[in-house]
Amino acid sequence: xxxxxxxxxxxxxxxxxxxxxxxxxxxxxxxxxxxxxxxxxxxxxxxxxxxxxxxxxxxxxxxxxxxxxxxxxxxxxxxxxxxxxxxxxxxxxxxxxxxxxxxxxxxxxxxxxxxxxxxxxxxxxxxxxxxxxxxxxxxxxxxxxxxxxxxxxxxxxxxxxxxxxxxxxxxxxxxxxxxxxxxxxxxxxxxxxxxxxxxxxxxxxxxxxxxxxxxxxxxxxxxxxxxxxxxxxxxxxxxxxxxxxxxxxxxxxxxxx
Numbered sequence: 381x382x383x384x385x386x387x388x389x390x391x392x393x394x395x396x397x398x399x400x401x402x403x404x405x406x407x408x409x410x411x412x413x414x415x416x417x418x419x420x421x422x423x424x425x426x427x428x429x430x431x432x433x434x435x436x437x438x439x440x441x442x443x444x445x446x447x448x449x450x451x452x453x454x455x456x457x458x459x460x461x462x463x464x465x466x467x468x469x470x471x472x473x474x475x476x477x478x479x480x481x482x483x484x485x486x487x488x489x490x491x492x493x494x495x496x497x498x499x500x501x502x503x504x505x506x507x508x509x510x511x512x513x514x515x516x517x518x519x520x521x522x523x524x525x526x527x528x529x530x531x532x533x534x535x536x537x538x539x540x541x542x543x544x545x546x547x548x549x550x551x552x553x554x555x556x557x558x559x560x561x562x563x564x565x566x567x568x569x570x571x572x573x574x575x576x577x578x579x580x581x582x583x584x585x586x587x588x589x590x591x592x593x594x595x596x597x598x599x600x601x602x603x604x605x606x607x608x609x610x611x612x613x614x615x616x617x618x619x620x621x622x623x624x625x626x627x628x629x630x631x632x633x634x635x636x637x
Contacts, residue, residue: 386444387506389513392437400449401437401456402426408496409610413533417609427494434468435460438517440497440510454501455510458494459517465491473529476566476605477559477616482527485557490518492528495589503588511592515629518621525557526619529605530590531612537567540613544604545570546582547590547615553599559616561603569604569615593617597625 392398405427409415419429440455465471471479471491482489492514497506518526532540548569552558561567583591601616 385442385501385506387509388441388443389509390439390441391517392439396449397439398432398437399426400453401439402428402432403450404453404456404498405494405496408498412499413611415610415612429472431460431468431472432458434464436464436517438510438513440501440506440513442501442506455497455506456494457492457510457514459514460491460493461521461523462489473527473559473616476529476561476563476607476614477601477603478562479527479559481556481558482525482618485525487524488522489525489527490521490523492526507588507592524621526617526621527559528617529614530587530593530617531607531610531614532587532590533612535606535608535611535613537606537613540585541571542577542582543570543585544613544615545575546577546579547586547600549577551594551599553601553618557599557618557620559601559618561601561605561616563605565606565608567604567606567613569600569602590615590617593619595625596628597623 392401403426406420406425409427410420410422415427419427421428436459438457438459439453441452442454443452445451445454460468460471472493473479473491495510497510501507532543534540537544552569596619598617598619601618605614607614
């Protein structure tokens with residue numbers, strides 16, 4: 381049984397913090413969800429890539445889990461600004477989607493990615509604490525557009541046809557802010573066929589993170605990307621911060637307590 385949590389959210393500040401972040405990602409993405417590829421180091425038990433060094437990393441700690449940092453760390457979020465992307469040679473999302481519409485807006489943009497929680501903490505208060513800290517950080521930085529890949533687990537497109545089709549029909553980003561899937565993994569966003577979508581099962585089939593973005597007023601780019609190495613089908617989420625759902629925005633921007 382999970383003991384009452386004592387949450388703290390802060391930014392990673394040194395190599396020890398970053399290593400703990402990468403080990404949590406290994407636990408979730410590799411051991412639990414079956415990811416593989418060049419970002420995975422089984423010897424060190426980390427999931428790491430070249431973008432990590434040019435990003436900021438939000439860390440959600442549960443101080444009730446003892447004194448060890450790796451044990452306390454229960455959730456992470458990676459954030460990259462335009463200047464970080466310039467140092468890294470581009471945004472991670474640009475490996476799968478053409479970001480030209482976002483890059484040409486001239487607005488302050490930030491990429492979000494590599495978000496995960498330990499399994500016992502999903503569906504509870506943990507994500508709220510992580511998102512509240514993220515919202516405050518975004519506001520402090522003056523970010524206007526958030527974007528990044530969000531994933532469905534598995535690569536069976538037939539099994540994901542209904543939720544992907546719902547995203548395409550009801551949540552497609554406006555053309556001026558619409559990235560497009562590119563490369564060998566690019567596929568249509570659901571089916572173009574004329575069929576009725578049962579919304580409740582479609583929403584149930586969507587990952588909690590995607591549904592959370594939609595509640596905030598988020599939308600998706602054109603197409604999806606099959607990442608076989610990571611065992612996911614990715615969509616590009618876009619959130620215009622000034623146009624966010626006011627009620628949801630107020631919830632995440634309120635102070636502690």
